[in-house]
Amino acid sequence: MPERAQAVALLEEWVENEGLRKHMYSVEAAVRHYARMRGEDEDLWGLAGLLHDLDWEKHPDRHPLTAVEHLRGLGYPEEVLHAILAHRPDFTGVEPETDLDKVLVACDELSGLVFATCLVRPTGIDDLKPKSVKKKLKDKAFAAGVHRDEVEKGIELLGIDRTEHIQNVIDGMRAVAGALGIRGEDVSG
Ligand SMILES: [Fe+2]
Numbered sequence: 001m002p003e004r005a006q007a008v009a010l011l012e013e014w015v016e017n018e019g020l021r022k023h024m025y026s027v028e029a030a031v032r033h034y035a036r037m038r039g040e041d042e043d044l045w046g047l048a049g050l051l052h053d054l055d056w057e058k059h060p061d062r063h064p065l066t067a068v069e070h071l072r073g074l075g076y077p078e079e080v081l082h083a084i085l086a087h088r089p090d091f092t093g094v095e096p097e098t099d100l101d102k103v104l105v106a107c108d109e110l111s112g113l114v115f116a117t118c119l120v121r122p123t124g125i126d127d128l129k130p131k132s133v134k135k136k137l138k139d140k141a142f143a144a145g146v147h148r149d150e151v152e153k154g155i156e157l158l159g160i161d162r163t164e165h166i167q168n169v170i171d172g173m174r175a176v177a178g179a180l181g182i183r184g185e186d187v188s189g
Pocket residue numbers: 052053056063087088
């Protein structure tokens with residue numbers, strides 16, 4: 001299986017936008033957290049989270065087909081490629097089927113909302129509770145680029161309690177909060 005370092009190098013080669021990079025690291029962290037909780041292969045799941053938007057900047061019109069073709073050529077595991085394809089089923093025709101597929105969909109848009117929520121709080125992610133994220137979910141004008149219907153779809157796919165899912169994504173992202181710049185000390189002052 002490819003090393004995380006190789007995946008990070010790919011990300012840095014293909015993605016220039018700092019916001020998109022942080023999004024990919026956020027989703028990686030959330031998906032890894034789910035893998036840990038469920039006793040799944042954290043490194044394998046992490047690759048799907050980390051690379052799911054690899055070609056979004058360079059090939060938005062083919063996203064994520066170009067990325068999957070490239071990764072397949074590099075020998076990335078089919079589970080990872082399937083999850084990447086299934087995060088955009090309307091375009092690829094690949095529906096989320098496996099646990100990894102579903103977790104990726106469920107963490108993708110929600111992590112963006114958690115990130116945006118951290119940035120408008122003086123304490124960032126430090127004491128962030130699901131309740132605050134739920135409020136922001138309802139406020140459609142806040143972080144309007146986050147597709148609320150995708151968040152709902154993810155929760156449905158996982159068949160998990162909303163609050164629990166939001167807490168899981170927060171916990172996952174908290175583990176890398178320093179790198180994401182969303183701790184209280186990062187966002188205040
Ligand atoms: Fe995407």
